[in-house]
Amino acid sequence: MxxxxxxxxxxxxxxxxxxxxxxxxxxxxxxxxxxxxxxxxxxxxxxxxxxxxxxxxxxxxxxxxxxxxxxxxxxxxxxxxxxxxxxxxxxxxxxxxxxxxxxxxxxxTDVRTAAAGAIAADYLAKPHIDTAGVIGTGLQARLQMEALYLVRPYKKLLVYGRRKEAVDTYIAEMSANLGVAVESVPTPEQLVKQSEIVVTTTPAKAPIIKTEWLHKGLHITAMGADTGTKQEIDEKIFHHADLIVCDVIKQCKQCGELHHALEHGVLSLEDSRIIELGALTSGNVPGRENDDQITLCDLTGTGxxxxxxxxxxxxxxxxxxxxxxxx
Amino acid sequence: MxxxxxxxxxxxxxxxxxxxxxxxxxxxxxxxxxxxxxxxxxxxxxxxxxxxxxxxxxxxxxxxxxxxxxxxxxxxxxxxxxxxxxxxxxxxxxxxxxxxxxxxxxxxTDVRTAAAGAIAADYLAKPHIDTAGVIGTGLQARLQMEALYLVRPYKKLLVYGRRKEAVDTYIAEMSANLGVAVESVPTPEQLVKQSEIVVTTTPAKAPIIKTEWLHKGLHITAMGADTGTKQEIDEKIFHHADLIVCDVIKQCKQCGELHHALEHGVLSLEDSRIIELGALTSGNVPGRENDDQITLCDLTGTGxxxxxxxxxxxxxxxxxxxxxxxx
CATH class of the missing domain: 3.30.1780.10 (ornithine cyclodeaminase, domain 1)
Incomplete structure (x- = not known):
């Protein structure tokens, strides 16, 4: 040992x-x-x-x-x-x-969490991405976007954070790391509207991303929520998503974004749009099928x-x- | 660290x-x-x-x-x-x-498991014990009877095991350890009938102790069962016990002797005879109240x-x- x-x-x-x-x-x-x-x-x-x-x-x-x-x-x-x-x-x-x-x-844990985000994007984001957006400026905001870059080498990275200092540090570090343009946006709304893929990495307890900001082709990975009280995206977004992918449905039901959507009656567990990430990786479900779909991935972290x-x-x-x- | x-x-x-x-x-x-x-x-x-x-x-x-x-x-x-x-x-x-x-x-784990057996006996066995019996000849058969001796210094220890060699080793070791007479009995029936306290320590998947062998004043601690398929005592014994003590009711319901009694409909969870060991140690329930009661303790091991x-x-x-x- x-x-x-x-x-x-x-x-x-x-x-x-x-x-x-x-x-x-x-x-x-x-x-x-x-x-x-x-x-x-x-x-x-x-x-x-x-x-x-x-x-x-x-x-x-x-x-x-x-x-x-x-x-x-x-x-x-x-x-x-x-x-x-x-x-x-x-x-x-x-x-x-x-x-x-x-x-x-x-x-x-940090690395395998970021890896799951990259897997989700690989099956769910459009094949070519120019602009990716991240909400949050912490460690996962870095690792998720580094992992994403390995599967979708985007040209521009947008970041939204509440503390200017943290955003500035993020921009300096990530532009050096990735060699792409990293820019801050003043609101999450602008970030979502301008990005083809958005990753949320915060411990928010109230939704940051609103339904009205969704647009064709968008993929969102929400990885911050891991308890029943955390929530990063408006539960009504589930209504508009073409594909809802959970790392594990049982867990997301209890402590992910899915939890809130179910609680608010936005969808039921029987909804065929809800699948697990493994169904994509095993080839059982095709993932994104065209550039218009809106896709969503809810990550809670798995054994x-x-x-x-x-x-x-x-x-x-x-x-x-x-x-x-x-x- | x-x-x-x-x-x-x-x-x-x-x-x-x-x-x-x-x-x-x-x-x-x-x-x-x-x-x-x-x-x-x-x-x-x-x-x-x-x-x-x-x-x-x-x-x-x-x-x-x-x-x-x-x-x-x-x-x-x-x-x-x-x-x-x-x-x-x-x-x-x-x-x-x-x-x-x-x-x-x-x-x-071995030590804390034996300690729980001693605690059960301290609250549930008669104040003075001449003869204690153990079913099984493994490590817990040793530790349980050593722990018991600390709270009930019995004069004679009876042992039942299926393999003669293991019984002989047990007798040699335990008589030296405890300085009391240790004797083997040819059947579990004789062991139960001659003992005032019986501890079962086996991985049995079918009951060893039968209801007909019960007698006034007997205390049984069953510590072998820790999965739903293990069982050391006839579930009908629960019908005759004056006090049924679980380390944790939730666990015993799933993987202890209690599991079989509930499954066979011998008793319901609402039965007021069922309490937890902590209710005895905290003084909420008095434990044994006279020398005639038959008492039972079901141990599954707790955090x-x-x-x-x-x-x-x-x-x-x-x-x-x-x-x-x-x-």
């Missing part, structure tokens, strides 16, 4: 096409009934504005699976600590014994993503250590 | 009255509504006859809580590995960050036990390391 630290993990696992493919394979296995994925386990600690979530999934035939522990403690900033963190255990599915502890402090990336990380870490030994 | 290994943990945590009291406090907190304990998370891996369970509980006001991962892989013997294993993570309930990893290989023992273990490990430093 090996324990790996964040630095080693970061040096081995980058956000690239391989990682996206690994995560995509996880969704496909889930769709094909080859994954055992229990409901998320949550421990709420309201006294400390904290929550710990545990996710896991076993993919049939694979010799390891991940147990991922992630935490959000929103008083941590005052203590000089990050609000979000996490670690992954890689367990043997042959013996039940731990194979590795990945003390990634949430890095692998199959964790198993996919933890397995990949361990493989890379082992290869790295082998490489070092032979040097 | 510290990682501790089994040897260090074993040297710091013994099955004693302190541990029993810590676990008892956990049940009391649960009863008083001071614990957040999510449902057990289970990952089944039937291809390898394996299952991984995750338990957790946060007790209000405490600065840490445990996430316990335990595994049972029943092909492991062929690989020269133990079937059961486990580890505990001790998480900060202030920051959500891991404080310690206890690589106890299931040792702490509050894990948090209680993991916290105690870390405290002991830290004290030990401090002691070593000053030497």
């Amino acid at each position: 090996h324990l790996y630290h964040e630095e080693a993990i970061r040096s081995c696992v980058a956000l690239n096409r391989t990682v996206i493919q690994k995560v995509e394979d996880g969704f496909t296995q889930l769709d094909q009934g080859n994954a055992a994925m229990p409901p998320i386990m949550s421990i709420d600690i309201p006294e400390n504005s904290g929550e710990v979530d545990i996710k896991s999934a076993y993919i049939k035939g694979l010799d390891t699976f991940a147990i991922k522990i992630s935490s959000g403690f929103f008083n941590n900033k005052a203590l000089g600590l990050p609000s979000l963190s996490g670690m992954m255990l890689l367990m043997s599915s042959v013996t039940g014994l731990p194979e590795a502890i990945l003390m990634d402090n949430g890095y692998l 199959v993503q964790d198993t996919a990336i933890a397995r990949y990380a361990l493989q890379q870490l082992k290869a790295e250590s082998k490489g070092n030994q032979t040097n | 510290h990682l501790y290994h089994e040897e260090a943990i074993r040297s710091c945590v013994a099955l004693n009255r302190t541990v029993i009291q810590k676990v008892e406090d956990g049940f009391t907190q649960l009863d008083q509504g001071n614990a957040a304990m999510p449902p057990i998370m289970s990952i089944d891996i039937p291809e390898n006859s394996g299952e991984v369970d995750i338990k957790s509980a946060y007790i209000k006001g405490l600065d840490t809580f445990a996430i316990k991962i335990s595994s049972g892989f029943f092909n492991n013997k062929a690989l020269g590995l133990p079937s059961l294993s486990g580890m505990m993570l001790l998480m900060s309930s202030v920051t959500g960050l891991p404080e310690a990893i206890l690589m106890d290989n299931g040792y702490l 509050v036990q894990d948090t209680a023992i993991a916290r105690y273990a870390l405290q002991q490990l830290k004290a030990e390391s401090k002691g070593n430093q000053t030497n």
Whole structure:
């Protein structure tokens, strides 16, 4: 049993096409009934504005699976600590014994979350994208747009954030990273109207994106909501979407954007427009079929993503250590 | 973040009255509504006859809580590995960050499980016990009877097991450990009829203890069943018990002996005889009231036990390391 630290993990696992493919394979296995994925386990600690979530999934035939522990403690900033963190255990599915502890402090979660966004865009966005837009200026606002660029190399990136300083930093960093024009827009309305794909990455508790701003060909990925109280997009948008893709319907029903749409009676679970991301990756459902459709993806984060990336990380870490030994 | 290994943990945590009291406090907190304990998370891996369970509980006001991962892989013997294993993570309930990893290989689970048996006996068995009986000859058959001896120092221990060799080893070890007479009986019937308290510790999938063998004053603790398919006692026994104590009713309903009694319609969940162990430890329900009552305790294992023992273990490990430093 090996324990790996964040630095080693970061040096081995980058956000690239391989990682996206690994995560995509996880969704496909889930769709094909080859994954055992229990409901998320949550421990709420309201006294400390904290929550710990545990996710896991076993993919049939694979010799390891991940147990991922992630935490959000929103008083941590005052203590000089990050609000979000996490670690992954890689367990043997042959013996039940731990194979590795990945003390990634949430890095692998960040990467696999961005990978899911790229997968969604790859099946749901128009084939050619000139302008992409992001709402939020945090870590996922960076990683989502980096991942998106790998599958849809857009020419211009629009960003909307509430704090000017954060927007300026975002623009400086992302234009250097991607080598494309990154520009701020003063309102989410302008961002949505001018973008062909929009990714929302905020912890908003009231809808930011309004139905009136939708336009032909738009794809939206909403990845911020992961509790029943968070919401980034107006629930009426579900009414206008041609395809509604959830990472996992059961989860989105409880803690994603879908939750609000169902609660407000905008649609029912029987609606044939609602499918899972795995139905796209496995080829069961075609995804976007023309440049006019409006598509929507609701991401809450799944255990199959964790198993996919933890397995990949361990493989890379082992290869790295082998490489070092032979040097 | 510290990682501790089994040897260090074993040297710091013994099955004693302190541990029993810590676990008892956990049940009391649960009863008083001071614990957040999510449902057990289970990952089944039937291809390898394996299952991984995750338990957790946060007790209000405490600065840490445990996430316990335990595994049972029943092909492991062929690989020269133990079937059961486990580890505990001790998480900060202030920051959500891991404080310690206890690589106890299931040792702490073994101890806290035995502690729960002692707590049950302390509230449910007659005040003075001459003869105790155990069904099974494995590790829990040892630990349960060691823990019981701390609260009910019995004079004679009867054991029933199917394999003579295992029974002989059990007798040799336990008579040396406890300094009491340990004798085998040829049938479970004789064991139950001659004992004032019986503890069942097997993975049986069909009832071993029959209703006809019950007698006044008997207390039974059944701790083997932890899935819906396991059963150690005839469900009709529930009909004859004066008090039916579950560690957690919700869990026993799904995977304990209670499950079978409910399924067979022997009793309903509204039955006032059914209470939780915490109701005894908190003093809300008096427990055994006379020497004639027949009492029953159904144990499935809970997250509050894990948090209680993991916290105690870390405290002991830290004290030990401090002691070593000053030497």
